[in-house]
Amino acid sequence: MSPVPSSSSRALTPVQILTALLAFVLAAGLGGVLVAGLVMPAVGAVGTVSTATTDMFDDLPSELAIPAPSEQSVMLAADGSTLATFYAEHRIVVGLEQVSQHMRDAVVAVEDKRFYAHRGIDPEGTLRAAVNNAVGGQMAGGSTLTQQYVKNVLIEAGRVSGDDGAILAATETSLGRKLREARLAIGLEQRVSKDDILEGYVNIAQFGPSVYGVEAAARHYFNTSAADLGIAESALLAGITQSPARLDPVNNPENAQERRDVVLGTMVDQGFITQAEYDEAVATPIADMLDVQIAPNGCGAAGTAAYFCEYVVKDLLNDASWGNDRADRQQKLYRGGLVIHTTLDPAKQQTAYDSVTASVPVNDPSGIEMALSSVEPGTGKILAMAQNTNYGTVATQEDPGAMQLNLNVGLQHGGGYGFHSGSSFKVFTLIEWLESGHALNDRVASTKRNYPRASWNISCAPEHRADYDNATNLEGVSASPRMSVLEATRLSINLTYLEMANQMDMCDVIGNAASMGLTQGDGSPLMPNPAAVLGTNPVTPLGMANAFATLAAGGTYCTPVAITQVTGRAGDEIPVPPSSCTQVLEPHIVNGVNHALQRVVSTQRGSTGRSAVLAGRPAAGKTGTANDETHAWFVGYTPQLAAAVWMGHSHADVPMMDTVINGRHNQWVFGGSYPAETWQRYMTRSLEGAPVERFPQAAARQIFGERVRVPDVTGRSVKKAKAILAEGGFEVRVGAPTESGEPAGAVASTSPAPGARVTPGATVTIIPSAGPAAELQPGPPSEPPSGPPSGSPEGDGDEGN
Numbered sequence: 151m152s153p154v155p156s157s158s159s160r161a162l163t164p165v166q167i168l169t170a171l172l173a174f175v176l177a178a179g180l181g182g183v184l185v186a187g188l189v190m191p192a193v194g195a196v197g198t199v200s201t202a203t204t205d206m207f208d209d210l211p212s213e214l215a216i217p218a219p220s221e222q223s224v225m226l227a228a229d230g231s232t233l234a235t236f237y238a239e240h241r242i243v244v245g246l247e248q249v250s251q252h253m254r255d256a257v258v259a260v261e262d263k264r265f266y267a268h269r270g271i272d273p274e275g276t277l278r279a280a281v282n283n284a285v286g287g288q289m290a291g292g293s294t295l296t297q298q299y300v301k302n303v304l305i306e307a308g309r310v311s312g313d314d315g316a317i318l319a320a321t322e323t324s325l326g327r328k329l330r331e332a333r334l335a336i337g338l339e340q341r342v343s344k345d346d347i348l349e350g351y352v353n354i355a356q357f358g359p360s361v362y363g364v365e366a367a368a369r370h371y372f373n374t375s376a377a378d379l380g381i382a383e384s385a386l387l388a389g390i391t392q393s394p395a396r397l398d399p400v401n402n403p404e405n406a407q408e409r410r411d412v413v414l415g416t417m418v419d420q421g422f423i424t425q426a427e428y429d430e431a432v433a434t435p436i437a438d439m440l441d442v443q444i445a446p447n448g449c450g451a452a453g454t455a456a457y458f459c460e461y462v463v464k465d466l467l468n469d470a471s472w473g474n475d476r477a478d479r480q481q482k483l484y485r486g487g488l489v490i491h492t493t494l495d496p497a498k499q500q501t502a503y504d505s506v507t508a509s510v511p512v513n514d515p516s517g518i519e520m521a522l523s524s525v526e527p528g529t530g531k532i533l534a535m536a537q538n539t540n541y542g543t544v545a546t547q548e549d550p551g552a553m554q555l556n557l558n559v560g561l562q563h564g565g566g567y568g569f570h571s572g573s574s575f576k577v578f579t580l581i582e583w584l585e586s587g588h589a590l591n592d593r594v595a596s597t598k599r600n601y602p603r604a605s606w607n608i609s610c611a612p613e614h615r616a617d618y619d620n621a622t623n624l625e626g627v628s629a630s631p632r633m634s635v636l637e638a639t640r641l642s643i644n645l646t647y648l649e650m651a652n653q654m655d656m657c658d659v660i661g662n663a664a665s666m667g668l669t670q671g672d673g674s675p676l677m678p679n680p681a682a683v684l685g686t687n688p689v690t691p692l693g694m695a696n697a698f699a700t701l702a703a704g705g706t707y708c709t710p711v712a713i714t715q716v717t718g719r720a721g722d723e724i725p726v727p728p729s730s731c732t733q734v735l736e737p738h739i740v741n742g743v744n745h746a747l748q749r750v751v752s753t754q755r756g757s758t759g760r761s762a763v764l765a766g767r768p769a770a771g772k773t774g775t776a777n778d779e780t781h782a783w784f785v786g787y788t789p790q791l792a793a794a795v796w797m798g799h800s801h802a803d804v805p806m807m808d809t810v811i812n813g814r815h816n817q818w819v820f821g822g823s824y825p826a827e828t829w830q831r832y833m834t835r836s837l838e839g840a841p842v843e844r845f846p847q848a849a850a851r852q853i854f855g856e857r858v859r860v861p862d863v864t865g866r867s868v869k870k871a872k873a874i875l876a877e878g879g880f881e882v883r884v885g886a887p888t889e890s891g892e893p894a895g896a897v898a899s900t901s902p903a904p905g906a907r908v909t910p911g912a913t914v915t916i917i918p919s920a921g922p923a924a925e926l927q928p929g930p931p932s933e934p935p936s937g938p939p940s941g942s943p944e945g946d947g948d949e950g951n
Contacts, residue, residue, distance in 0.1 A: 216338075219243065219306050219354045219363070221487030221719055222445075225452075225459060227494045228533075228714075233452045234459050238484040239309070240370070240445050241362035243719065246349035249364055250379040255422040256388035257352060260413045262295035263420055266344055270296050270335035293328070296335040299351040306354060310485060352376075356394045357387050359401075366445065371399065373441040381423055382431035382439060385413040403436040410436075449541065454503040456541035457556040457564075458494055458532065462712045464563040466490075469727045487719035493531035493712055498524060498836050502536035502793075505832040509812065509824045510538050510797060513551045516811045519800050520824070521557035522832060523692040524793040527699040530708030530729050532692070533791075534832075535559075557800055558691045560671040568671025568688030569796055570803070572821060573642045573758075574774030574783045575685035577698070577743065578663040579651050580639060581735065584742045585662075586654055589855030590636040590848075591909045593881070596646040597631050606680050610657035614679040621648055632881075636853075640749040642758045642773060644684055651683040659683070665734040666697035666707050685774055691794040694785045699792035701743055701770070704846070705735030742852030744770050744845045751786060761826040762786055764833055767842050771829070773821030778805040784825035786833070789843040793832055795825040855909045862904035863897050868918050871897045881913040887920035894921035 222237035246254070258265050264272055272294050293301070301320055308316030319327065338347065357367035365376045367387050372379070379387070389409035390397045399406035411432050418428040449459035466472055466479060473479035482488065502522045510520045524534040535558050542552030559565035584590075601618040608614050623644045638646035651659055660678040668689055670676060676687045692710060700707040711729035718724055747770035750759040758773040762784055771786020781798035797819075798806065806819040816823070850857070861878055863871035868884060875882045890898035898919035902908055 216303055216342075216350065217307060217310070218487070218719060219303075219350075220310060220485035222366075223483055223486055223488035223490065225462060225490040225492060227455070227492060227496045227499075229496055231496055233455055233492065233494065234449050235446060235451070236463075236484050237445075237447055238481075239362040240360055240366045240447070241353070242365040242369070243353045243363060243487060244365045244376055246345055246352075249349075249352055249376045250384065252381050252423075253352065253364060253376060253379045253384040253387065254348060256381075256384040256413055256417060257348065258295065259416040259420050259422055260385075260388050261298065261391075263416070265295045265348070268294060270294065270337075270339035271332045293331065294335060295351055296339055296347050297328075297331040299347055299354065300331050300334045300338065302351070302354045302356075310481070355391045357390050358398050359395050361394075370443055370445060371440055373443050381414070381417075381427055382410070382434045385417065385431060386410040386436070386439065389413045399436050399440060400442060407436045452541075454536055455494055455496075455499050457537060457558065458492075458499070458535040458712070460541075460554070460556060460564045461532075461535065461559055462490065462492055465712055465727050466716075468562060471725050472727075488724070489717045490713060491715040491717075493526075493533060493714055494535075495533040498534040498832075499536065501835045502534035502832055505828050505835070506536050506538045506795075508831060509828045511812055512538050512540060513549065514538070514812060516806075516809050517551075517799065517804075518797055518806060518809070518811055519551070519557060520795065520797040520828065521691050522793060522795050522828065523558045523690075523695040524791065524832070524836070525692070525695045525699045525710060527702035527787065527789065527792055528706055528708065528731070530696060530699070530711045530731065531714075532710055532712045534793075534836075535692070555800060557796070560669070560673055560690050560693070562673055565690060566671055566800060568690045568693070569781045569798055569800075570776035571685035571687065571689050571694060571783055572774030572776040572781060573644070573647075573685060574694065574772045574785050574821065575663070575682065575687070575689075576639070576642070576647050577701075577747070577772050578666075579647055579654075579659050579683055580635070580743055580746060581662045581739060582654050582659045583635060583650050584739045584852055585736075586658070587855075588635070588650075589851070589909060590639075590742060590746055590853050591634050591912075592855060593632045593634050593911060593913070594638065594646050595631065595649045596633045596638060596643050598645060598649055601648060601652050601680065605652055606656065607654070608656045608678050611678055614656075614677060616680055618648065618680045621645055636746055636749060639746045639772075640752070640754065640757050642750075647683055648680075651680070656680065656682065662735075663697065666700045667709065668693050668697045685776065691796045694783070694796075695792050695794035698771070698785045698787050698794065700734065701740055701747070702787035702789055702792050704737045705733055705740040706731050707734045708732075737846070738849055738852060741846050741848040745848035745853065747771055747786075748845065758820070758822040759784065759786070759826055761822055762830045762833075764788070764830065764837070767837065768844050769833065770845065771826075773826060775820045776803070778803070779807045779819050780805055782806065782819050782821045782823070782825050784821050784829045786829055788833065788837065789845060790840055791833065791836060793829055795828045795832075797825055797828075857907035858910055860900060860902050860904055860906045860908060860914055863916070864899060864904060865892055865896050867895065868897060868916055871900075871916055875914050875916075879910050880908075881911060883913055883915045885915045885917045887918040889921065889923045890919040891922055892919035894919055 219241060220239045221241050221243045222235050224235050225233045227233050262272070304320035305317055308314065308320060352364040354363065356362050357364065358370065361367045361370045364387060368374050368376045368379055372383055386399060386406060389412065390406070392409065396402060397406050397409050414428050414431050417423045418425060449456045449463065452459040466483060467476055473482055502524060506520045506522050510518050519538060521537040522534065523532070525531065526533055537557045539551045539553050540549055541554065542549065543554055545552045554564065556563060556565040560568060599621045603615045603617045606615045621644060633643065633646060635646065635650065656678040660676045660682060663676055668676060671688050671690050676682065696710045708731040709729050713726045716724040716726050748768055750757055750773065751762050751769045751771050753760055753763055759771050762769065762771055767788060769786055769788050771784060774783035780803035781796065783794065783796050785794040807817065809816055809819065811824065861874055863874055872882050888898055892898050896919050897916055899917045901915045901917065
């Protein structure tokens with residue numbers, strides 16, 4: 151668009167005015183090519199006037215580049231349904247073929263009956279208005295439809311650029327402004343067809359206090375489309391543009407009806423409608439015509455998906471490739487006529503919301519909040535994002551929980567700092583345990599409570615080493631001094647996991663979480679301190695859901711993605727925040743982790759995730775409960791779907807013990823209670839009809855580790871046997887003696903048996919011999935036996951004592 155010319159402060163004399171008007175009249179009547187030859191000599195004869203008039207022409211741009219008008223953008227769910235619209239001006243641009251003939255006729259009839267005959271200006275009207283102004287009258291009238299279009303274009307250009315001066319220049323009451331419009335109108339008509347000008351006008355004109363363009367107006371006032379506007383509706387809309395606020399039929403129906411009837415009169419006078427059609431239209435009350443629809447603006451209209459909608463908006467506005475700066479990106483969103491395609495699955499979104507609010511209703515008296523994020527493994531697509539609060543800027547007495555804070559995400563996307571994840575973070579220690587060569591059946595100390603600072607290996611940040619004293623188990627209780635990692639995972643034994651982490655480098659544990667996309671809620675890296683083993687880093691539900699989705703996808707991490715495509719008003723694709731997938735974990739390690747986490751989600755007694763079991767479908771997951779039950783989690787997945795559920799208080803670490811939630815008193819609140827139940831409800835409904843998929847089998851190496859044979863110590867003394875087994879790295883127990891063929895005090899057998907392949911460090915039980923069994927003497931036979939007794943070995947008899 152050419153720069154909008156500044157308004158001239160020069161006062162023009164009547165002679166100058168008439169000279170200028172003569173130029174425009176000739177241009178309009180004979181064509182622009184004759185202006186230089188016919189007008190300028192005449193201007194020159196006027197003497198000093200010529201300089202002023204020529205300068206006035208020079209001030210005007212020679213071309214008018216018509217920009218596309220601001221148009222609303224729309225955000226769509228994955229199924230194509232509308233989530234939200236965004237606009238600075240409520241406008242929907244349509245082609246002229248999508249505007250009813252009645253509407254076209256009404257605009258031409260009332261605004262410019264000679265529209266299809268003149269060449270940009272109407273000499274008669276322009277001259278009449280100018281003479282009136284020259285003799286001291288009010289400057290009004292005379293503008294053709296083309297001139298009005300030019301004026302609207304200049305105003306719109308000022309709005310888009312934020313140039314108040316340009317808007318003022320386009321709306322000032324002066325002959326200079328009229329001449330600018332006339333010059334631009336003539337130039338425009340030399341290059342653009344009449345229908346294109348009419349199309350531009352009906353799309354850019356204001357049809358109400360906050361309605362722009364005929365399509366938006368038709369939807370707003372009548373709940374119909376521009377293509378279906380009837381005679382009375384067309385006349386009503388065509389009349390509004392003269393004074394959009396004063397003639398608004400909603401707030402000023404009498405004014406609007408009077409203006410509508412004027413338009414109808416011009417239509418019948420000019421032959422666009424018949425007398426009968428006129429009579430029917432003027433007899434229609436304004437109230438009977440209206441079916442007002444308020445066009446929502448922004449994410450508030452997205453219902454339960456409002457927080458996801460805000461995530462998408464933040465994603466776009468944070469993307470440097472989408473505009474020079476945030477203001478530029480915001481202009482594109484609110485004025486660019488974009489179509490934003492997202493990943494949200496409306497059915498899963500509704501299920502997520504229903505599942506969350508079934509556990510903790512909106513505005514539950516407990517004040518406890520709950521959030522759920524769901525991700526598709528292998529793509530990173532965010533399928534659902536729900537929380538038990540209503541989207542709103544201000545909490546009220548009727549809706550005390552209303553908030554814009556997105557509980558599922560971090561600061562960058564409209565959320566907070568995240569929440570302590572508790573034992574759900576143990577997964578990253580388990581991954582490192584297997585990566586470092588250990589196995590699930592390895593037995594680890596489960597009662598040690600104190601770990602001095604010097605015992606921790608934190609190679610990347612040694613300053614984070616610290617004493618860890620008086621550790622306790624929260625969710626599970628150890629049954630023995632040593633237990634397998636598999637069992638410690640199923641029961642969520644804190645002390646076992648502290649011992650595991652203490653044997654490894656904490657930087658590697660945290661590195662696993664980071665490779666799976668996890669950060670603190672404020673975007674900063676996770677802290678590798680000893681307490682991190684049990685989930686002291688504040689993380690988000692979306693971050694945890696996506697990290698666990700990596701396990702569901704066989705070790706492939708995908709950045710979370712909410713936008714699949716953005717198209718401009720012409721259908722051109724616009725770059726969106728990229729998504730990428732990377733193999734970050736070896737499949738055999740993932741299979742081992744999945745094997746263990748499936749034990750968590752089982753009906754076996756003591757399994758912390760037993761409330762999350764899916765009927766007829768394998769699932770894996772991990773519970774988590776922060777200290778003092780301030781936060782509770784369940785994060786789980788199947789091969790097709792992952793989800794994380796958090797509950798707690800977003801404003802502070804408030805204990806949830808001894809609370810009434812949804813009418814039910816709870817002495818304790820764990821990740822295995824409300825979060826696991828919510829997750830189970832969501833997954834069950836979301837996977838209805840989906841095929842049952844199973845996780846790949848874990849290899850023996852990840853379950854049992856490097857297998858070694860049990861030495862044969864049969865016949866040796868118990869003391870010597872214990873020494874041999876201990877030297878081989880086995881734990882040794884001595885069982886009760888049993889009768890055997892070995893001498894009393896020697897080893898009769900072991901369990902596992904000699905030669906059995908077991909995990910290094912496995913317990914071998916020695917069974918000492920009590921000597922051979924006593925031989926019994928048989929009584930005298932009633933008759934000489936003919937052979938050995940039945941059931942006895944040949945030649946064997948009881949000897950008695």
